[in-house]
Amino acid sequence: MSMREKILNAAETRMRAAGYNAMSFRDIAADVGVKSASVHYHFPQKEDLGVALVARYSEGQFAALANATEGVEDRMAMVQAMIDLHANAFVEGKSICLCAMLSAESVGLPARVTAEVKSFFDQSLAWLREVFGGEPDEEMRAEAVLAALQGGLLIAAVSRDAAHFDRAARGAAELARTTLDRTPGHL
Amino acid sequence: MSMREKILNAAETRMRAAGYNAMSFRDIAADVGVKSASVHYHFPQKEDLGVALVARYSEGQFAALANATEGVEDRMAMVQAMIDLHANAFVEGKSICLCAMLSAESVGLPARVTAEVKSFFDQSLAWLREVFGGEPDEEMRAEAVLAALQGGLLIAAVSRDAAHFDRAARGAAELARTTLDRTPGHL
């Protein structure tokens, strides 16, 4: 694994646990076994590291989503894939979605980082809207499902209890189900 | 207004905008026109300020909720009061719920602060569960509604667009409505 990847891995762990401001070049350097100046060599500014990290995270999430829904026709199964992706965020990293973390801090974050985070949510919403059939009225259901998953992660994180996420996710799934039962579905 | 209140007001604004770590005694001191040592006089440790702030915030929110639902019988109107409370958080402070912010940062926060935040969510969930009738099966709907509101605030904040929250809130309201239509209701 390249040093760049090692740095990004360490940065993701720290950033998802404690946030952008609580993550320092020295911490990351210690994690991967180099000096902070070496981290600056790969990512001149902290902003560069932030942008690269969100970009990699976003690509990874949508790649995983595409992989999990390949050949899947059932729309409810597709929603469940999105739910599982978020559930995985909690059990794997024992923490919230990177983009939820950065959204909370978004005031005071470099503009390029904020833009990347916003793009992640835009893509997530677009994906859900398409599953829901694309009718304008379904927009609010896509938004509520995504918000419930992100909010569920947040409450689970502070409660140190994944059951909070599971309940929020089941509620979101129910909202999706009533939506999908009602609409024709063009997939 | 007492200096203590002034400090708490400034701290709330800064903390909700940028988070616990990005808020400093010097910033708050400058906001209220004193020196940082004077802030330490009222709140010896940063942790003390954090705990007091969340406690005051929590009391204020539930007082507002009680006030808005006084004499209200319709359960859907009660849910709407909870929604409005969260909507207000965005338009007033142009930012997310204080407890959502602190949840994100919860790893690395003083334990007393985390406990106070957790308590806020526990109370919010208890309040929603009671509106939903208290059946164990309704637990997930209470959780989904709260999570959707918190997550909606988060996405609206990073997008700088309250419409994201409004859509999530309407989706949450729909989930609540289907729930309340189905259950008997003992209020």
Place this chain on the structure above:
DNA sequence: CCTTATTTATCTATCAGTAGATAGACAAAT
């Protein structure tokens, strides 16, 4: 093949700025 030049990746050392926190002086109010 050998030598020279360049690039890559790391180091040490340091900078100015800011963090939370404390000690002690001072004035005003009780």
Place this chain on the structure above:
DNA sequence: ATTTGTCTATCTACTGATAGATAAATAAGG
């Protein structure tokens, strides 16, 4: 006389960032 509230001054620790040295790898030219 004591308490309350604020000040100045200072401490240690840590932040992001930069400069300059160094070693190893790679490329170029003869």
